[in-house]
Amino acid sequence: MGGGTHEARLLPWSSPEGKPCYLDGDGTGYISRVADTIENVQLGMAGDLLVHADDLLAEGGVAPDRLRLTLEQLTEALRNVHRIAESRGARLPAAPEDPADPMDPVDDVA
Incomplete structure (x- = not known):
C-alpha cells in the first residue's frame, strides 16, 4: 500500500458474533488471496441472482x-457487494485534490 498510510482490510466475512473482520497486512498473503477469491465468488453469485430476479419479474404471477x-x-447479495465496495474503496489511494473538480459548484457569471 503506497503513500505511507495503511488501513486494515475489511474482509468479506464476519465473526461468529456478526462483527466485521479485518486483516492487517500488505495484501499479498494467503488470507488476502482467500478474501479475493471469496469476493469474486460473491460478486459472481450477485450477478447470477440479478439475472434470476429479472427472470422472475418478467414471468409475472410469481408465488x-x-x-x-x-x-x-x-438482500444478502447486496450486503456482500456493499462490504466489498467498502473494502476496496478503503484500499484505493487517495485522489489528489484537483482545483478544477467538476463536482465543485462554479459561479458562471458572465
Missing part, C-alpha cells in the same frame, strides 16, 4: 414465497 426467497437472497 409470494418465491418472491420472498429471492428478496432475501438479493
